[in-house]
Amino acid sequence: MRYIFFSLLLPFSFASVPGKMQILDRQFTSSPNQNLAAEPANESFYTTASHLVQQQINLIARIEQALITPDANQMRSVLGQLTVQTKSVDAFLNRQSKSPKTLCTSGVDLTENFPLAEQLTGSQIKIYCSLYTSNQELLKLSPILDRLLSRRGELALVRSLPLVTGERQSDPALAIAPIQHPQLDKLATPFSAQEPNVVSPSPPIIGRTAKTAIADYVSPIQPAITAPPEALTTLASAKKFLSAAQVEFPLKNQFTNPQETTAILDRFTYDIDPQEPQTYANFLKLPHTGIFRVLPNLAYQRPLNTLQNRLVIDVSGRYPFPLLDNPKGGFTPSLALQLVGDASCGKSCGLRFGLGYQGVDYSFMVDLGDVPLNNLEPKLQAVARSTREFFLNYQPPKQLNELQVERRRFLTGKDQNWNLNQVILADAKAELNHTYLVRSLQFQLPDMILSGRALSPQERQSLGQIQQLRSSDILLAFRPVRRRSDGSYTILWRVLTQFPEPQIKDLETSINS
Incomplete structure (x- = not known):
């Protein structure tokens, strides 16, 4: 044991x-x-x-x-x-x-x-x-x-x-071969x-x-x-x-x-502690709230040069990311929050919170400091004016290529012409007892766009159904309340606002090209 x-x-x-x-x-x-x-x-x-x-x-x-x-x-x-x-x-x-x-x-x-x-x-x-x-x-x-x-x-x-x-192995070079x-x-x-x-x-x-x-x-x-x-x-x-x-x-x-x-040790390694929901029971009674353990991104990756049975449920399957909205037609917007950086060497390594998305999904976040999570509401009155207006009034692009350009702006911090006195990034330095404001945009793109393959004749006949894009645009906040020695954090999260579903106008062009 x-x-x-x-x-x-x-x-x-x-x-x-x-x-x-x-x-x-x-x-x-x-x-x-x-x-x-x-x-x-x-x-x-x-x-x-x-x-x-x-x-x-x-x-x-x-x-x-x-x-x-x-x-x-x-x-x-x-x-x-x-x-x-x-x-x-x-x-x-x-x-x-x-x-x-x-x-x-x-x-x-x-x-x-x-x-x-x-x-x-x-x-x-x-x-x-x-x-x-x-x-x-x-x-x-x-x-x-x-x-x-x-x-x-x-x-x-x-x-x-x-x-x-x-047993000793014969070796032509060594007089005394090792056992x-x-x-x-x-x-x-x-x-x-x-x-x-x-x-x-x-x-x-x-x-x-x-x-x-x-x-x-x-x-x-x-x-x-x-x-x-x-x-x-x-x-x-x-x-x-x-x-x-x-x-x-x-x-x-x-x-x-x-x-x-x-199974007990697996939960100890990856899941929240059983007493944590009881500790924050009053907060979790609020609508659209939850508690989650944020793991280093290495937890979701297969180590190089190792074999894994792809039929075995991995960490993300055993402990899935929290759902931010009710599933709609197989589309489930989630809080795929992870830690990027070296989790083994303490605060000096600069661990950062980041959202791991696929396709053209992207997000951006800011550290609000030690602002109580209960003080945040949909109009963000407790947030500085410039940050509040940006997070509430931001409009995502409506073209596929522009969405990807926008994502790179938040990933790199370059070419941000938003008349702000700060750079808005897709991640933020991890700090205990700080509150983070996040705008998350997620899209369910058709498989042929993600893979770049051509449409089959049967798929072209059902092109109208394929073009039905499902998406989400959610404003939320989270607050880390505990840091473990392995580098993981327990966070409380809360959905503040759900904006209208963003659309991609040139999706049909992208499919036919």
């Missing part, structure tokens, strides 16, 4: 949930000889059985994670752990009875017809047989995991595995490695072909992995038998579920 906890307190490299499960593998590092060694004759049945049941629960959780993880080392690790665990359980069962299969499948009086190494109660026999049947189910997984390991070898390099105790140990806790090297660390200086231009940093470069497609149904069925059956065993132990609730623990 402590390994998982401390791994989550590291700076926001934001390992995914599958990465956390790999840390659990390190807890299964005891030698096979140690697990299979004969225990004292006066061993406590409940002590040994509870240990094996918990190990079985942990192993099932690791196997379930390995089934949907593209890492070959994780699959290889659980394959070895399955062998060790099933042998350990068999050794325990055989010490109680030389024929556990006959004992647990006879359907007769077990205590009278079959000799046991020690007198067992009815509950102990139920635990004994539940362990046996669960173990038999898990043995069915060995060929499945072996087959899946070969498939994982199509994604990442599967190196030859040294002995558990280490190489297995390192299954590390991710296997994907074949699609050496991804360039190129950050786009500005958002792509919609409706126009633009140069890229690397000509003709296409980023690798992440694999789509689903667990085999037969494996899931087997695991479900094994868990059912283990659940039957757990209720027979004299101490209730003595077993931990690794998946529940992982």
Whole structure:
């Protein structure tokens, strides 16, 4: 448990949930000889059985994670752990009875017809047989995991595995070659490695072909992995038998579920604390308000040269951005607020709040200072006059290209001819207990405009429906009320005004071009 906890307190490299499960593998590092060694004759049945049941629960959780993880080392690790665990359980069962299969499948009086190494109660026999049947189910997984390991070898390099105790590798240059140990806790090297660390200086231009940093470069497609149904069925059956065993132990609730623990730690890493909504309950009773945890933008990005199952729900799916309005025809304007900068080095790094939008969406914001969020209302009487007039009277362009030019003005701060004594930007320096005013414009552009592809004949017949643009123009404010050591902030937000939906007049021209 402590390994998982401390791994989550590291700076926001934001390992995914599958990465956390790999840390659990390190807890299964005891030698096979140690697990299979004969225990004292006066061993406590409940002590040994509870240990094996918990190990079985942990192993099932690791196997379930390995089934949907593209890492070959994780699959290889659980394959070895399955062998060790099933042998350990068999050794325990055989010490109680030389024929556990006959004992647990006879359907007769077990205590009278079959000799046991020690007198067992009815509950102990139920635990004994539940362990046996669960173990038999898990043995069915060995060929499945072996087959899946070969498939994982199509994604990442599967190196030859040294002995558990280490082995020397011959080296023509070194007189004494170093001892190489297995390192299954590390991710296997994907074949699609050496991804360039190129950050786009500005958002792509919609409706126009633009140069890229690397000509003709296409980023690798992440694999789509689903667990085999037969494996899931087997695991479900094994868990059912283990659940039957757990209720027979004299101490209730003595077993931990690794998946529940992982879910709790995941919420601890990415979500608000459970008591925070209670702390700000009075504010949250107001209409169009909410509370949200703003994460560094690295939380939503896949690290370079790593594999991820694209079917697994990512951070933005598990903890979605707050909705600013009711969904309309699949269009859901949201507060996609993120932190840009290095979250691990404190205030000196200059973390900034920014909104991560797509297409021609854009926004701009200003730091109002320590202005109470409750003091803001739709007419912005508590805001300086020049800022108030700009945020209330701003009119977005009505042409696609002009919208993108406008977005670059707010991103760069250049060519702003608005007769203001300050530059209005798309982001702002993150400060605790400051209030930020935001004007957010979002558009749901047709897919053929975003992708630049030509219309099919069927799409041209339904061109009128395609041109129905959905958009939003929202004035809101947010206030960070807590900063964590990982760099994330808890914010309160409030929608102040919803302006008329902005339109793009040359959308038909853009589609037909």
